[in-house]
Amino acid sequence: EADIYQTPRYLVIGTGKKITLECSQTMGHDKMYWYQQDPGMELHLIHYSYGVNSTEKGDLSSESTVSRIRTEHFPLTLESARPSHTSQYLCASSKQHTEAFFGQGTRLTVV
Amino acid sequence: SQELEQSPQSLIVQEGKNLTINCTSSKTLYGLYWYKQKYGEGLIFLMMLQKGGEEKSHEKITAKLDEKKQQSSLHITASQPSHAGIYLCGADIQGAQKLVFGQGTRLTINP
Numbered sequence: 001e002a003d004i005y006q007t008p009r010y011l012v013i014g015t016g017k018k019i020t021l022e023c024s025q026t027m028g029h030d031k032m033y034w035y036q037q038d039p040g041m042e043l044h045l046i047h048y049s050y051g052v053n054s055t056e057k058g059d060l061s062s063e064s065t066v067s068r069i070r071t072e073h074f075p076l077t078l079e080s081a082r083p084s085h086t087s088q089y090l091c092a093s094s095k096q097h098t099e100a101f102f103g104q105g106t107r108l109t110v111v
Numbered sequence: 112s113q114e115l116e117q118s119p120q121s122l123i124v125q126e127g128k129n130l131t132i133n134c135t136s137s138k139t140l141y142g143l144y145w146y147k148q149k150y151g152e153g154l155i156f157l158m159m160l161q162k163g164g165e166e167k168s169h170e171k172i173t174a175k176l177d178e179k180k181q182q183s184s185l186h187i188t189a190s191q192p193s194h195a196g197i198y199l200c201g202a203d204i205q206g207a208q209k210l211v212f213g214q215g216t217r218l219t220i221n222p
Contacts, residue, residue: 006153033210039150040197042214050208058209090153092210097203099144100210102153 003027006091006103013081013110021076021106023091032074033092036060049074081110115202117213125221129188132216134200136181141203143183145174148197195220
């Protein structure tokens with residue numbers, strides 16, 4: 001069983017609020033990822049990290065930011081939430097050239 | 112353009128029937144991973160293929176890797192309602208520093 005956790009599982013928040021989605025893994029993986037996924041649709045990579053102090057933007061333009069101060073922690077922050085940010089956010093981690101393990105996801109609704 | 116192409120995008124089969132899902136890469140594959148996702152949840156890792164000709168099975172699900180064609184197929188034998196969900200292939204591909212995913216295949220099993 002994968003040891004990667006996302007909190008919260010569900011979040012409803014008002015437009016303009018600042019939010020942070022948490023992701024933690026206890027497997028010591030160097031690589032971590034954030035994906036955005038609308039229901040039944042494909043995954044879109046928004047951020048990834050190779051290790052501590054390394055972060056890269058993904059394929060999908062995003063108004064979010066990430067940080068990687070510790071190996072196990074990769075939080076995603078939205079400075080000002082908008083209805084267009086409503087989606088499911090999935091965090092994953094992996095070693096080099098091995099499968100990625102996914103968290104359960106955070107379903108975000110911005111009203 | 113999509114680096115990993117999955118087909119079909121949607122599949123409806125009668126319970127008990129066999130089915131195949133394909134995943135084709137436009138570049139050299141270093142590793143191919145199959146995942147299953149239930150609606151609104153995270154991705155569950157099924158199996159990993161790394162060598163040409165490799166074949167792995169998990170219960171009634173078998174996956175193969177054709178290195179020459181840069182393609183993997185996922186085959187389900189005698190499908191059951193529990194097989195319903197979205198199947199995604201992911202891969203480490205040449206020239207990409209991150210894990211890439213196909214668009215997903217939505218599988219529905221009719222009783």
